[in-house]
Amino acid sequence: MTLQLRVYVPPHPLIKHWLGVARDVGTPSVLFRTAMTELGRWLTYEAIREWLPTEDTQIETPLAACPATFINPEIPVVVVPILRAGLSLLDGAQSLLPLASIYHLGLVRDEQTLKPSCYLNKLPAQMHPETRVLITDPMLATGGSMVAALEEIIQRGVDPVNIRIVSVVAAPPALQKLSADYPSLNIYTAAIDEVLNDQGFIVPGLGDAGDRTYGT
Numbered sequence: 071m072t073l074q075l076r077v078y079v080p081p082h083p084l085i086k087h088w089l090g091v092a093r094d095v096g097t098p099s100v101l102f103r104t105a106m107t108e109l110g111r112w113l114t115y116e117a118i119r120e121w122l123p124t125e126d127t128q129i130e131t132p133l134a135a136c137p138a139t140f141i142n143p144e145i146p147v148v149v150v151p152i153l154r155a156g157l158s159l160l161d162g163a164q165s166l167l168p169l170a171s172i173y174h175l176g177l178v179r180d181e182q183t184l185k186p187s188c189y190l191n192k193l194p195a196q197m198h199p200e201t202r203v204l205i206t207d208p209m210l211a212t213g214g215s216m217v218a219a220l221e222e223i224i225q226r227g228v229d230p231v232n233i234r235i236v237s238v239v240a241a242p243p244a245l246q247k248l249s250a251d252y253p254s255l256n257i258y259t260a261a262i263d264e265v266l267n268d269q270g271f272i273v274p275g276l277g278d279a280g281d282r283t284y285g286t
Contacts, residue, residue, distance in 0.1 A: 157206075242265075
């Protein structure tokens with residue numbers, strides 16, 4: 071069976087609402103942070119559907135025995151925020167995955183070449199091959215930073231089929247690149263915008279998510 075990248079744009083009204091808040095140039099930094107937290111929460115909710123490993127068992131209610139399904143604690147779950155903007159989605163994701171390990175990965179893009187470079191890597195040397203990895207990065211523009219992040223994660227033993235990406239806005243160049251390099255990926259985003267400008271920013275996008283999150 072040929073693998074094909076899957077991109078989900080959930081039609082949830084709360085995702086649409088908070089996307090509108092985040093896009094608005096008049097949104098102050100404190101409200102922008104709230105919007106990103108909520109987008110992280112609801113996009114993660116969609117992303118972990120039928121993704122977290124579960125196990126079936128039998129329990130006793132106050133009245134009778136019945137079957138029950140629990141998340142399997144033996145399979146590691148990891149969240150990797152791409153610094154610094156990916157941190158804006160972390161609180162929302164972590165509220166649904168409170169036991170997940172958090173590994174920070176810092177990538178910066180050269181504004182002339184649009185190529186990423188790594189300035190911080192807190193990933194462990196090796197990860198269990200069945201580890202579920204959720205990557206948070208608000209903007210998928212050229213795809214360069216995400217490909218660099220995936221290379222670091224996959225070389226540590228993670229199966230790409232167990233990786234899911236949460237973004238706020240994605241653009242065709244990034245999706246095309248990821249589709250060519252990692253066709254088994256699943257991406258959850260609030261919107262797919264049409265183009266990049268000459269500086270590699272998504273249009274209409276939502277501006278620099280890092281600057282807007284931290285008021286810089």
